[in-house]
Amino acid sequence: xxxxxxxxxxxxxxxxxxxxxxxxxxxxxxxxxxxxxxxxxxxxxxxxxxxxxxxxxxxxxxxxxxxxxxxxxxxxxxxxxxxxxxxxxxxxxxxxxxxxxxxxxxxxxxxxxxxxxxxxxxxxxxxxxxxxxxxxxxxxxxxxxxxxxxxxxxxxxxxxxx
Amino acid sequence: xxxxxxxxxxxxxxxxxxxxxxxxxxxxxxxxxxxxxxxxxxxxxxxxxxxxxxxxxxxxxxxxxxxxxxxxxxxxxxxxxxxxxxxxxxxxxxxxxxxxxxxxxxxxxxxxxxxxxxxxxxxxxxxxxxxxxxxxxxxxxxxxxxxxxxxxxxxxxxxxxxxxxxxxxxxxxxxxxxxxxxxxxxxxxxxxxxxxxxxxxxxxxxxxxxxxxxxxxxxxxxxxxxxxxxxxxxxxxxxxxxxxxxxxxxxxxxxxxxxxxxxxxxxxxxxxxxxxxxxxxxxxxxxxxxxxxxxxxxxxxxxxxxxxxxxxxxxxxxxxxxxxxxxxxxxxxxxxxxxxxxxxxxxxxxxxxxxxxxxxxxxxxxxxxxxxxxxxxxxxxxxxxxxxxxxxxxxxxxxxxxxxxxxxxxxxxxxxxxxxxxxxxxxxxxxxxxxx
Numbered sequence: 001x002x003x004x005x006x007x008x009x010x011x012x013x014x015x016x017x018x019x020x021x022x023x024x025x026x027x028x029x030x031x032x033x034x035x036x037x038x039x040x041x042x043x044x045x046x047x048x049x050x051x052x053x054x055x056x057x058x059x060x061x062x063x064x065x066x067x068x069x070x071x072x073x074x075x076x077x078x079x080x081x082x083x084x085x086x087x088x089x090x091x092x093x094x095x096x097x098x099x100x101x102x103x104x105x106x107x108x109x110x111x112x113x114x115x116x117x118x119x120x121x122x123x124x125x126x127x128x129x130x131x132x133x134x135x136x137x138x139x140x141x142x143x144x145x146x147x148x149x150x151x152x153x154x155x156x157x158x159x160x161x162x
Numbered sequence: 163x164x165x166x167x168x169x170x171x172x173x174x175x176x177x178x179x180x181x182x183x184x185x186x187x188x189x190x191x192x193x194x195x196x197x198x199x200x201x202x203x204x205x206x207x208x209x210x211x212x213x214x215x216x217x218x219x220x221x222x223x224x225x226x227x228x229x230x231x232x233x234x235x236x237x238x239x240x241x242x243x244x245x246x247x248x249x250x251x252x253x254x255x256x257x258x259x260x261x262x263x264x265x266x267x268x269x270x271x272x273x274x275x276x277x278x279x280x281x282x283x284x285x286x287x288x289x290x291x292x293x294x295x296x297x298x299x300x301x302x303x304x305x306x307x308x309x310x311x312x313x314x315x316x317x318x319x320x321x322x323x324x325x326x327x328x329x330x331x332x333x334x335x336x337x338x339x340x341x342x343x344x345x346x347x348x349x350x351x352x353x354x355x356x357x358x359x360x361x362x363x364x365x366x367x368x369x370x371x372x373x374x375x376x377x378x379x380x381x382x383x384x385x386x387x388x389x390x391x392x393x394x395x396x397x398x399x400x401x402x403x404x405x406x407x408x409x410x411x412x413x414x415x416x417x418x419x420x421x422x423x424x425x426x427x428x429x430x431x432x433x434x435x436x437x438x439x440x441x442x443x444x445x446x447x448x449x450x451x452x453x454x455x456x457x458x459x460x461x462x463x464x465x466x467x468x469x470x471x472x473x474x475x476x477x478x479x480x481x482x483x484x485x486x487x488x489x490x491x492x493x494x495x496x497x498x499x500x501x502x503x504x505x506x507x508x509x510x511x512x513x514x515x516x517x518x519x520x521x522x523x524x525x526x527x528x529x530x531x532x533x534x535x536x537x538x539x540x541x542x543x544x545x546x547x548x549x550x551x552x553x554x555x556x557x558x559x560x561x562x563x564x565x566x567x568x569x570x571x572x573x574x575x576x577x578x579x580x581x582x583x584x585x586x587x588x589x590x591x592x593x594x595x596x597x598x
Contacts, residue, residue, distance in 0.1 A: 010349050010350070010438055012438075012546045013546075014544075014546040014547065014548050014549050015546070015547060015548070018526070018548050018553075019525040019526050019527070019548070019549060020525070020526040020527050020531075020548075020551050022199070022228075022525070022527075023198050023199070023202075023228060023229055023236075023237065023240060023527065024236050024237075026202040026205070026302075038547055038548040038553040057350055058349055058350035058353065058381065061349055061350065061381060062285065062378075062544065062546060063285050064282075064283055064284055064285040064287075064299040064300060064301055064302075065199075065301070065302075066301035066302045066303055069301070070303075084350065084353065086350065086353060086381055087353060087354050087381065087383055088285055088299045088300065088301060088378075091300060091301060091304060092301035092303065092304075095301060095303040095304055095307075096303065138186055138317075139186075140186045140315045149303070150303050150304060150307045151206060151207065151210075151303060151306060151307060153307075154307040154310055154311050155210060155310075157311060158210070158214050158310060158311065162214075
C-alpha cells in the first residue's frame with residue numbers, strides 16, 4: 001500500500017525546499033536529500049514511488065523556486081491532494097508534469113491509516129473507501145501534461161513552426 | 163460592464179478584444195526576468211538554444227543579485243556560466259554583480275513600464291505593478307520555455323479592489339499598510355487574483371513599490387496601481403518619456419470578486435510574527451521582544467527614502483549593544499543617493515553594517531545568516547521558518563521606522579515613541595540602549 005504524507009495549511013516553499021540551497025541544487029539528485037527538510041526530516045529517506053502527499057490550503061506558497069515540484073515529481077509522488085494551491089507552485093507542477101488535485105473534501109475525509117487511490121481517467125480520488133470527484137483540467141494545461149511537461153511541449157511547438 | 167486592469171492588459175497582450183476571468187490566453191510578455199537562477203534555466207535548454215536560438219534578444223533581463231559577490235566557488239562558477247550565456251546569445255539587458263536587486267534594477271532602468279506584461283522567475287516580480295505594469299512570477303522551467311518560444315499561457319484572473327483613503331500618521335509607513343492588508347486578507351486571501359489599489363495618489367512611488375512587492379505574500383498573481391502624475395514624474399526622472407508607454411487602468415464599473423476599504427489615518431505600526439507573513443499584530447503587542455539582528459533594506463524597503471526615514475530616527479543615537487544592524491540597499495543608485503543625503507553616514511555612525519547591494523541574508527544564503535535561537539527584525543518580505551538560513555531562528559517583519567527604533571533599544575519598539583523631535587534630537591531618550 002502506498003504511503004500517505006499528510007501536512008497542514010500554508011506549507012511554503014522554504015519548508016518544501018530551503019532557500020539556502022536554491023542556487024546550489026538544481027537537479028533531481030541534488031534536490032532529493034533536502035526535500036521537505038525543514039517540514040518533515042523523515043520524508044526524503046522514507047518516500048517511495050506511488051506515495052501521496054495530502055495538504056491543507058495554499059500548498060506551495062512563497063517563492064517561485066521549482067525544486068519542490070521537480071523533487072516531488074522525481075521521487076514518484078503519484079499526486080498531491082490539497083484544499084488549494086498557491087499559483088506559482090501550481091504552474092511549476094504543471095510544467096513538471098506533477099499531478100495536483102484540488103479537493104478539500106478528500107483532504108478532510110482522510111484519517112490516519114486510510115488508503116488513498118487515484119483513478120485519473122475517471123477523475124476521482126478515493127480516501128479510505130470514499131470516492132471524490134475532482135474537476136478536469138483546462139485544455140491548455142492538459143496539452144502540456146500530455147506532452148510530458150512544458151519543455152517537451154515547447155520543443156514540439158518549435159519543430160512545428162520550423 | 164466595465165473591465166478590470168487585468169482584463170484590459172491581458173486582452174492587449176493576447177491580441178483579443180475582450181476577456182473574462184477564467185479564460186486562458188496565449189501572451190507574449192514584454193520582458194522576462196531571471197537572476198542567479200539563469201544558469202539553471204538555460205541548462206535545461208542548452209541543446210535547444212543551439213538548435214533554435216532565443217526567440218527575442220530584447221526580452222530577457224538578467225540581473226546577478228541573489229548571492230553577490232559570490233560567497234563560494236560554486237556561486238562564482240554559477241555567475242560565470244550566466245555571463246557566458248549572456249555573451250553567447252547577445253542578451254541585451256544584463257546587469258552584473260553590484261548593480262542592485264533585480265526588481266529595483268528593472269524599475270530604475272526603465273525596463274518595467276506602465277502597460278507592460280512582465281514575467282519573472284522570482285515571486286516578487288509583482289513589484290512593478292507599482293508603475294502600472296502587469297507583472298507576475300513563474301518557475302524556472304517556464305522561463306526556459308519562454309526564452310525559446312517568447313510566449314506562454316495565462317489565466318485571466320479575477321480582481322480585488324482596495325480603496326485607500328486618508329493619509330499615514332507619523333511613524334506609520336506603507337509597510338504597515340501592506341502588512342495590515344495581508345493580516346486581514348490572509349496568506350492566500352488574494353490567491354490567483356489581481357489586486358488593484360485605488361485612491362493611492364498620496365503614496366510616493368517608493369511606497370507603492372513596497373506595497374506591490376508584497377502582493378505575493380497574500381497569494382496575488384499581480385498587484386497594480388494607477389499611473390498618475392507621480393508615476394509620470396518618476397519615469398521622466400529616469401529618462402523615460404511620456405510617449406514611451408501606454409498606461410492601462412480599470413473602468414469605474416469593472417467587476418470585482420471582493421472590495422475592501424483602508425483608511426490610512428487609522429493605521430498604526432504593525433509587525434508580522436513568525437512564521438507566516440499574515441501573522442500580523444500591532445507593535446504594542448510585541449513591544450519589548452529582544453532582537454539579535456535588525457535588517458534594513460531589501461527589495462521591499464531598501465530605497466533611499468527608507469534609509470532616510472531610518473536615519474531620521476537613528477541620527478545621533480547608537481544601536482543597542484548585543485544587537486546588529488545590517489543595511490542592505492536595493493541598488494547602487496539607491497546607495498549613491500542615500501550616501502549623498504547623509505543617511506548612510508548617520509546609520510553607520512549609529513553602528514550599522516553596510517552590505518553590498520543584493521539579496522543578502524533575505525534568502526538565507528550568506529551575509530547575515532541566523533543562528534539557532536536568534537531573533538531577527540527585518541524590513542524584508544518573508545518570515546518563513548528557515549528563511550534566513552536557520553530553521554530554529556525567528557524572523558519578525560516590520561517597517562524601516564520600527565526596525566530603526568528597535569535597533570536603538572535592542573528590543574521591538576514603537577517608532578512613534580522614537581521619532582526625531584523638531585530640535586533634531588531623538589525624542590525617546592538619548593544615548594546607547596542596553597539589552598537584557
